[in-house]
Amino acid sequence: xxxxxxxxxxxxxxxxxxxxxxxxxxxxxxxxxxxxxxxxxxxxxxxxxxxxxxxxxxxxxxxxxxxxxxxxxxxxxxxxxxxxxxxxxxxxxxxxxxxxxxxxxxxxxxxxxxxxxxxxxxxxxxxxxxxxxxxxxxxxxxxxxxxxxxxxxxxxxxxxxxxxxxxxxxxxxxxxxxxxxxxxxxxxxxxxxxxxxxxxxxxxxxxxxxxxxxxxxxxxxxx
Amino acid sequence: xxxxxxxxxxxxxxxxxxxxxxxxxxxxxxxxxxxxxxxxxxxxxxxxxxxxxxxxxxxxxxxxxxxxxxxxxxxxxxxxxxxxxxxxxxxxxxxxxxxxxxxxxxxxxxxxxxxxxxxxxxxxxxxxxxxxxxxxxxxxxxxxxxxxxxxxxxxxxxxxxxxxxxxxxxxxxxxxxxxxxxxxxxxxxxxxxxxxxxxxxxxxxxxxxxxxxxxxxxxxxxx
Amino acid sequence: xxxxxxxxxxxxxxxxxxxxxxxxxxxxxxxxxxxxxxxxxxxxxxxxxxxxxxxxxxxxxxxxxxxxxxxxxxxxxxxxxxxxxxxxxxxxxxxxxxxxxxxxxxxxxxxxxxxxxxxxxxxxxxxxxxxxxxxxxxxxxxxxxxxxxxxxxxxxxxxxxxxxxxxxxxxxxxxxxxxxxxxxxxxxxxxxxxxxxxxxxxxxxxxxxxxxxxxxxxxxxxxxxxxxxxxxxxxxxxxxxxxxxxxxxxxxxxxxxxxxxx
Numbered sequence: 189x190x191x192x193x194x195x196x197x198x199x200x201x202x203x204x205x206x207x208x209x210x211x212x213x214x215x216x217x218x219x220x221x222x223x224x225x226x227x228x229x230x231x232x233x234x235x236x237x238x239x240x241x242x243x244x245x246x247x248x249x250x251x252x253x254x255x256x257x258x259x260x261x262x263x264x265x266x267x268x269x270x271x272x273x274x275x276x277x278x279x280x281x282x283x284x285x286x287x288x289x290x291x292x293x294x295x296x297x298x299x300x301x302x303x304x305x306x307x308x309x310x311x312x313x314x315x316x317x318x319x320x321x322x323x324x325x326x327x328x329x330x331x332x333x334x335x336x337x338x339x340x341x342x343x344x345x346x347x348x349x350x351x352x353x354x355x356x357x358x359x360x361x362x363x364x365x366x367x368x369x370x371x372x373x374x375x376x377x378x379x380x381x382x383x384x385x386x387x388x389x390x391x392x393x394x395x396x397x398x399x400x401x402x403x404x405x406x407x408x409x410x411x
Numbered sequence: 412x413x414x415x416x417x418x419x420x421x422x423x424x425x426x427x428x429x430x431x432x433x434x435x436x437x438x439x440x441x442x443x444x445x446x447x448x449x450x451x452x453x454x455x456x457x458x459x460x461x462x463x464x465x466x467x468x469x470x471x472x473x474x475x476x477x478x479x480x481x482x483x484x485x486x487x488x489x490x491x492x493x494x495x496x497x498x499x500x501x502x503x504x505x506x507x508x509x510x511x512x513x514x515x516x517x518x519x520x521x522x523x524x525x526x527x528x529x530x531x532x533x534x535x536x537x538x539x540x541x542x543x544x545x546x547x548x549x550x551x552x553x554x555x556x557x558x559x560x561x562x563x564x565x566x567x568x569x570x571x572x573x574x575x576x577x578x579x580x581x582x583x584x585x586x587x588x589x590x591x592x593x594x595x596x597x598x599x600x601x602x603x604x605x606x607x608x609x610x611x612x613x614x615x616x617x618x619x620x621x622x623x624x625x626x627x628x629x630x631x632x633x634x
Numbered sequence: 635x636x637x638x639x640x641x642x643x644x645x646x647x648x649x650x651x652x653x654x655x656x657x658x659x660x661x662x663x664x665x666x667x668x669x670x671x672x673x674x675x676x677x678x679x680x681x682x683x684x685x686x687x688x689x690x691x692x693x694x695x696x697x698x699x700x701x702x703x704x705x706x707x708x709x710x711x712x713x714x715x716x717x718x719x720x721x722x723x724x725x726x727x728x729x730x731x732x733x734x735x736x737x738x739x740x741x742x743x744x745x746x747x748x749x750x751x752x753x754x755x756x757x758x759x760x761x762x763x764x765x766x767x768x769x770x771x772x773x774x775x776x777x778x779x780x781x782x783x784x785x786x787x788x789x790x791x792x793x794x795x796x797x798x799x800x801x802x803x804x805x806x807x808x809x810x811x812x813x814x815x816x817x818x819x820x821x822x823x824x825x826x827x828x829x830x831x832x833x834x835x836x837x838x839x840x841x842x843x844x845x846x847x848x849x850x851x852x853x854x855x856x857x858x859x860x861x862x863x864x865x866x867x868x869x870x871x872x873x874x875x876x877x878x879x880x881x882x883x884x885x886x887x888x889x890x891x892x893x894x895x896x
Contacts, residue, residue: 217480218498221444222779235501235781257440269775271441276771278438278458279445283770292664298759314751316667317710357768367761368754377754383744384736445773491777505784512791514799520791521800538803553789581793595801 206239209248216245216267226266226356262361264352273359287330293323297332301354301366302378305336305347310380324348332357429462432471439468449489516546520555524577524586528559528570547571555580660705666714669693671749681750686742687725690718721745820847820860825867833877839889842868842879 206212215236219227232242246267250260253269261270271279289297296319299311311319327333336349350363360366372378429435438459442450455465469490473483476492484493494502512520519542522534534542550556555577559570573586583589663669673692674684697715700707724738766772829845842864850860868890871877881888 214478214480214495215498215501218494218501219480221481221492221775222494222502222781224774224778235504255437257437257442258444269444270768271445271773272437273766273772275438275441276766276773278442279773281446281458294759294763295755298755298762301762302755302758314748314755315664316748316752317665358762358765359768359772360765366758367765368758372754372758375750375754377751381744381747384740441773445776447776493777494779502779503782503784505786507786507788509788509790512789512795516789517791517795517799518803521796522803524796525800549789580791581796583793590797595797 206241207237209245212236212240212242212245213248213252215240216242216249220249220260220267220269223268226263226268226352228266232267261359263356264362266352268356270359287326289326290323292320293326296323297327297350297354300327300333300348301350301363302369302372303380304349304363305339307339307345307347309345311348429464430460432468435459435463435465435468436471436475438463439465439472443472443483443490443492449486449491451489455490513546515543516549519546520550520573520577523550523556523571524573524589527572527586528562530562530568530570532568534571660700660707666693666711667748667752669696669711670714670745671752674749681746681753684746684749686745687722689745690722690725693718694722818853818855818859820850820856820863822863822866822870825860825863826870829864829867829871830876833871833890833892836877836890836892839880839891841887842890843887845890 207215216232219232219235229242229246232246233240236242246260253260256272257275258269258271261268292315295315296311299314300306303310303314308319308324324333330353331351332354333348334351336347338344339347354360355362363369369378430438439455442455442458452465452469455469456463459465469483476483480495480498481492482495484491518538519534522537523529526533526537531542531547547556551558553576554574556571557574559572561567562570577583578585660669663672670689670693673696674681674689676692677684677688679685694715697707697711700711721738721741725742729737768774824847825845828847832845843861845864845868846857846860850856865888868877868879868888871890872879875893878891878893879888880891
């Protein structure tokens with residue numbers, strides 16, 4: 189109650205004197221070191237004293253760790269510290285036996301990554317076989333994919349998109365950095381081309397989905 | 412993996428030339444970072460290429476992390492990277508919940524403020540109900556009251572007085588500034604009715620409490 | 635895989651051998667599109683230059699073989715076979731201008747697109763899996779530190795709370811809970827009490843207005859309250875079976891009579 193003024197003055201004061209950038213860099217360093225998961229800039233700012241600018245501190249920190257045994261890496265809109273990939277050979281002890289993904293799961297994952305947001309029907313159309321529930325469940329459970337927005341077509345089917353964990357796992361800064369993405373797009377292989385003449389609705393639905401892809405992707409790429 | 416031969420040649424080569432110290436430092440950095448527990452020098456040497464000197468690399472690495480957000484620290488006879496002690500606060504997220512003080516606590520506090528120094532028995536007499544231990548403990552913990560001198564009566568009961576924190580919180584310069592009953596009545600906080608004859612102490616009590624406050628005050632200022 | 639050139643229209647020996655090798659392994663295929671993709675590799679050309687007609691033939695040969703060997707093919711393989719037979723006839727026959735729908739070329743082009751797209755997805759999937767991976771090639775922090783949630787309760791009280799609290803104690807003998815002043819209210823309890831005493835004499839129908847308390851008719855507020863409570867009390871008595879009520883018409887006076895003996 190009566191502390192309101194006190195808090196206010198505190199906040200006001202810190203507006204003028206955020207910790208020096210060197211201190212902010214130390215703070216970001218400590219926070220990133222503490223967790224295994226990537227931390228968003230927002231979360232960093234929330235945890236740091238008022239007035240701190242995590243984004244700027246990150247620029248300095250990233251530079252500092254260039255070429256070191258551990259690096260500051262960007263994962264989507266989050267940041268993490270990871271060991272340098274060339275030192276992987278030292279870590280045999282740390283290697284966790286990852287569950288072997290079936291060929292179907294790997295293909296499904298790739299289709300989701302490159303075509304996102306994508307519906308189950310579209311995945312099936314691309315692979316030419318039905319997608320087993322287990323495959324999608326496995327990818328969801330690994331938190332490499334998640335549900336995206338529903339497609340605004342009849343039936344309002346759910347879509348799938350890849351997650352930040354996916355980007356983290358494959359060392360990708362953003363989905364834009366997927367290998368070969370540009371080439372595929374240039375070759376028109378990411379287009380949702382309907383089979384000719386088969387379904388009269390297809391054309392309409394397609395326009396919608398094109399829009400959504402645009403939207404969904406910008407969403408993915410922007411943040 | 413396919414790197415077997417590569418590693419082999421590396422190992423063989425390293426018999427003659429250990430990796431440069433900068434590389435060794437990177438290796439120690441990566442191992443300390445990724446390993447789930449502190450690592451001994453011996454273990455580091457075992458994991459690093461032949462000919463490497465983990466102890467020396469550690470000296471360099473330790474220096475490099477001096478004053479940083481995380482430090483290289485010795486844990487028993489092993490080494491680990493830990494958050495700098497002054498940044499521990501970043502690892503805590505404090506949520507402050509404000510709650511209204513209970514009626515019992517407010518009344519007890521009021522009696523202590525108006526009658527200090529006052530014994531528990533006196534508080535109970537004034538309130539007409541027994542004072543729970545929790546209430547007094549809570550007020551003590553909040554540092555709004557503290558123990559005063561023992562009363563020089565049989566049993567030498569402890570007394571309670573209010574603290575400087577209390578005065579600060581309520582914006583009082585001294586407990587003497589608390590309005591008396593007459594003023595409370597004038598301010599409309601008491602029913603504007605003459606106290607019925609059943610309460611013969613009322614007038615006196617007022618005087619009494621004034622006196623007591625006097626006494627309490629001096630005590631408050633003494634220590 | 636055996637050699638098979640793209641221009642062996644009748645299906646050479648090599649082609650047949652290849653088809654048979656595929657049949658043995660039919661369980662290894664993930665559906666007809668996968669099979670088609672594998673067959674297309676025998677053409678040894680860029681997928682964009684693939685001869686869909688050849689491919690259709692290869693596929694149909696494969697299905698024939700499977701039938702001859704009495705290998706049961708899943709329904710979708712047969713559906714694809716039927717579709718490819720249709721496509722083949724479209725591609726071979728001169729286009730019929732009266733016929734509706736997409737041309738054989740359009741259908742073939744789409745099939746080629748599907749194959750190319752599937753192949754592309756497989757290629758990038760392989761590239762993806764060949765990347766450095768977390769927990770295999772690069773690593774996260776081994777000793778993690780969770781953010782501790784520290785919950786702190788801050789109690790507040792104002793000076794006003796304090797003074798009111800004190801005032802409450804010092805004046806508690808004078809204190810009475812706040813109640814509405816009820817000078818102008820005739821409660822239902824009062825009405826009931828009054829009526830219980832009177833109904834003993836109500837052998838004949840009497841208007842309930844005659845049970846109203848004396849001296850309440852001067853003030854309209856009081857009168858209204860008394861009317862309401864007397865009416866409510868009458869209903870209560872009727873419910874208890876002590877009295878009977880009647881009303882000859884809407885808004886007509888309500889009359890009351892003692893209920894005898896029951």
